[in-house]
Amino acid sequence: MYLAKIKVTYKPSVLDPQGEVIKSALHRLDYETVEQVIQGKYFEVRLSADSLAAANGLVESMTEALLINQNTETYNYTVEEVEA
Amino acid sequence: MYLAKIKVTYKPSVLDPQGEVIKSALHRLDYETVEQVIQGKYFEVRLSADSLAAANGLVESMTEALLINQNTETYNYTVEEVEA
Amino acid sequence: MKSVVVRFPGSNCDEDMFYALQELGLNPSFVSAQSDISLADYDAIFLPGGFSYGDYLRTGAIARFSPIMQAVQAAADNGQLVVGICNGFQILTESGLLPGQLMMNEVPGFICDETLLQVEQAESAFTNAYTTDEILIPVAHADGRYYADEQTLADLESNHQIVFKYTSNLNGSEDMIAGITNKQGNVLGMMPHPERAVDPLIGNTDGQNFFKSILATVATQGVN
């Protein structure tokens, strides 16, 4: 069994209104030293595969097929082997 | 300047409707070995602070105050020093 | 004229659309997104608003893989009319039938209102019956900000694919885009809801000409 952890964020060119809203909310809560907030998505996917390499391949392909929209989002991920 | 990366997920006891829907979509796309999908949130926060320890403290407190809902969510995070 | 409304799990403007089509003589029926039948017999295919698959992940992202979408793609390639309203628009961009993407409103939050639209293309398959270039149409969305890269925006403009623009900045859309077509002009997506504006009792009939345009297009082109 493998566990993939995938972080998805907007490409820097894309407006992230939530990030802006959260930043101003943090300022209002007196966290004034916050310079930037980016909100993205985080996925944990448990899957079985024949090898770590195969798991990596599956994770990349499913992420690009479904989990992100390549027009606006990028991702990075890690895969580790875990107990079933 | 510090960069915090914060991953937020539902507590295991909380219903995660999105995860279930995404899992079935992945199955329909023939990623049949996927056993579980959890969708969470991911934040990157840039902030200044006097020290790494201070930055850690700020990140914990702002996460608990605003970024997560402590009734339903948990989080983990890392903070690293980055160039301003 | 035969039209069809695709029902996705979580669609919620499917009936509104059906009634509007019926009242304006577009002879609608329903088809389930879970079925994989051909849609070759229909002159116009409507993807209605709603929250397909809960809009989980991203709006339209999961619906795009519904079995029916192959038939929708084939119909689009075949030159039949394909219309996506609101969530339907989001599904069309996710599936690549239309360029760009619908993203969270610039000021986050759902907006329910009526908004003035500028009809940018008076001769399109979806607007030819309009006699004024400003129309008032209901909107109801949280993810309606149209986004595309600069090249795409330039192409949309030069190919006359931008059909409707907001007249004021409702949701932060690039170039105030409210609705676009594909290059061929037979696939249209728009965030506002013309199907909610066809009945005088409800107080707005500016949506009627949208459907009359489609009727006229089908009558002259005779897809079937």
Added chain:
Amino acid sequence: MVEMVSNPMANEPNPTDIQTTKLYEAWGLTEHEYDLIVDELGRLPNYTETGLFSAMWSEHCSYKKSKPVLRTFWSKNERVLQGPGEGAGILDIGDNQAVVFKAESHNHPSAVEPYEGAATGVEGILRDIFSMGAQPIAVLDSLQFGDVTSKQTQRLIDGVVAGIAGYGNAIGIPTVGGAMNFDATYQHNPLVNVMAVGLLDQDLLHVGKAEGAGNVVLYVGATTGRDGIQGATFASAEFDSSEDQNRSAVQVGDPFMEKLVMDATIQAIQEYGDVIVGVQDMGAAGLVSSTAEMADKAGMGMILDLDQVPQREENMTPYELMLSESQERMILVVKKGHEDAVKQIFTDADLNAIVIGEVTDNKQYQLTFDGALVADVPVDFLTSAPKVELPQTEPARLVEATTAQYQPEVTDATAVLKQLLAQPTIASKAALYRHFDCSVRADTVIKPGGDAAVVRVRGTEKALAMTTDINSRYTYLNPYIGGQWAILEAAQNIVATGAEPIGITDCLNFGNPDDPEIYYELAQSVAGINEVAQVINTPVISGNVSLYNETDGTAIYPTPMVGMVGLHTSTDDITTIQAKQAGDVVYLVGELKAQFNGSEIQHMQTGSVSGDLFSINVDHAQAVQAKILEAAQSHYVNSIHDIAEGGLGVAASEILFGTPFGAELTLAAPIGNAFSEAPSMFIVTVAPAEQAVFEALMGDEATKLGEITENPTLKLVAQDQTINVSVSDVESMYKDSLWQQLQ
């Protein structure tokens, strides 16, 4: 993976422990109640059984404390097809159609977790409607918050509004109206009441009964998790602001799943209504409440095999399975042999549909788990909590109060009017209700912003008007008169649209009923509502009680929210509040009484309300409303708006908003009276051609005030002062104030 605990019940206290540690008290059962259970069973109840009783005998499920008062409600007339006692009440609206409606409170969950609390409130009330086989057509919300400028309130508003929007918009039922009030009394106890309205074909009329031994109990919808366990007892307990432990009772909603459940349930009832003998939603106290009530109503027993219940989490105990308040779940009782056909509808929608038990004829409620019998109690005993008679005492503040009226200070009437329009209670809520999809289904004729919302009944000439109303400052000053006023105000909003009021639902939000003064307020409010209900012929067909709305010993003002539905037999009769054309004659209809106790102007100028209310001549109020209705239905009028908070001055301004017009009015009274508040007053505009028939109909009830002008200025000439202000000035106060205060 962790090793599965072989018996998840292994760590539960045994019956003797429960008795000696009085664990049941932490769950809300009294010692007396526990003793009754021991007597009835002839043994000590085990952990699971104790849990069943604690939930079923909670106030939230049993209404044991409020029942003596609720029983007094008048709930029968020729329209009533189903009165209180079921998921929702049902009224005949002709053509073999019926309207189904109910209100529900989600106060405690929303205080703790505004988004999910409000969202699951909408969810729960919708389930009540579609479990009757009805198609929900509208949602309304009645929200009471504390000081609008406090950060805490703003966080609550954000969460509650987003929660209602998040749920209602996604499931595709329009949120068409409601109310939002602000008063310090709600600072720590915000109220979130929601009402839903549905349409039912009378052939499908279904009540939740589990008839027929051998019939199967079908569980449909979402899996069961540990969310919301003991939610019913939680809703029946007072708040202690220093405690955060209540947080485990939060449920999370999934509107996508509920839409699938809703559509499939309605379809199942339409297609298999003849073999579905009962339908019940799993709301408060989940599985136990839904199944036990159905068995009890049919006078039957029931046995459930808990191993069949689809579970989201591992190692759940019978106690947890029975008391979980996981959302999106329904129970159907189906005639034996037909379950597969019914199941198919749900499985086609990718929903669970699992037989978990059957109806028995031994009148016992029995649960098996892992092959063993884990609960065995008499059904009727479980569902009938021992009655409680509570003492009542008239609060001292009421004994001492007199009707001597507060005298407002009006040195600059124009400034007072502007200031009133900016009060959060009066100012437009559009910036907030704009987040609610009010037009999905394309049937909403009058959207938020009118007196009542109006939703047409597609395919007919009919439409339904609906509203929620309560001004708890009035009920605080006089619970009986305040109760009368609440229902009269609801009715005046309904008739102002041209609809005939046909029935009401309610949400009784009060403090701790064990306090005799609070119980008095509850009883008096109900009596006031009830008296008017009979006079205006609006039976009380459903409702909900929310008690213990107190923090650290301080109760909220008595808040008996009234939800009313009215019927338009023809959509031609629908009337709106806006002035329609210059030259129309403006009338005041009803008696303008100089009453300022409890008014917005008293609160604005003194920071609080005080004094007694004038008694209401209900027959007269009813007569005025009947005339208004006749005027609307005879099409003598161009607009009608009821006069509520802020009085005539505010109402006269509101009819001009969104129009290009102004008005020139004369009031034969001191200017202060333009801000007085009393029930059953209206401002009406009439085309000159209809003036004579209108005046003949109204007789003494109509006072001519002046006319609508092309010049967009509001001019109100009173005996002592004149208001003279441009409409855009007052309109911007009305439109922008709340929104600005929320920034």
